[in-house]
Amino acid sequence: MLKGFKEFVMRGNVVDLAVAVVIGAAFTKIIGAVVDGLINPLIAAIFGKPDISGVWKFEINQSVFSIGLILQAALNFLFVAAAVYFFIVMPLNKLAERRARGQEPEPDPLTTDQELLTEIRDLLRTRQQ
Template identity: 70%
Template structure:
């Protein structure tokens, strides 16, 4: 039972997913800080309010609708999605296109550090194991 669990955890996709979640959470915090400390002051300069929370609020009966809060979250989401696309997805797609055409990026003339050598060995071992 524990052996099966270990195999499940050691699969590349599970580890990759865990790393992606952690990095995504940290990246989300960075984008939130940019929105709160850069975008919101711009909104305050334009609309006279520190964020969009007070924009478009209305009530029907006892129900209050806060359109501005939805716009705040939508704006944060769009910035996170754009940052992930332009800083991660787009460069990786370009790299994949180069590899497909056989245009690998030129290797650095600097020797690999101990950590880099270890990562190369791990990569090679995983490739041998999967094939």
């Protein structure tokens, strides 16, 4: 029973997932700081306050509907997605592009038929010379 559990835990995809969760938690703090320190002050400069969830409310039969809460959640999602893209994804893509510039992709290995045809071609060339 323990052997099966050990094999499950030590699979590559489980370990990769665990690493992704830990790295994601670390990036959450960075992205939160970018949103709180840079983007929310911009919202405050535009709308007068950094949180619009308290605005645009209406009430029907003592039930409160908040359009501002939905807009705030949508804006937070967009801001976090933009921060992740511009501060993490885009620089990593540029780095990968720079690394790949000097490298040519390796050609696909020849199939058995292609190897035989290449040998025949080479033998015919040597006969002609």
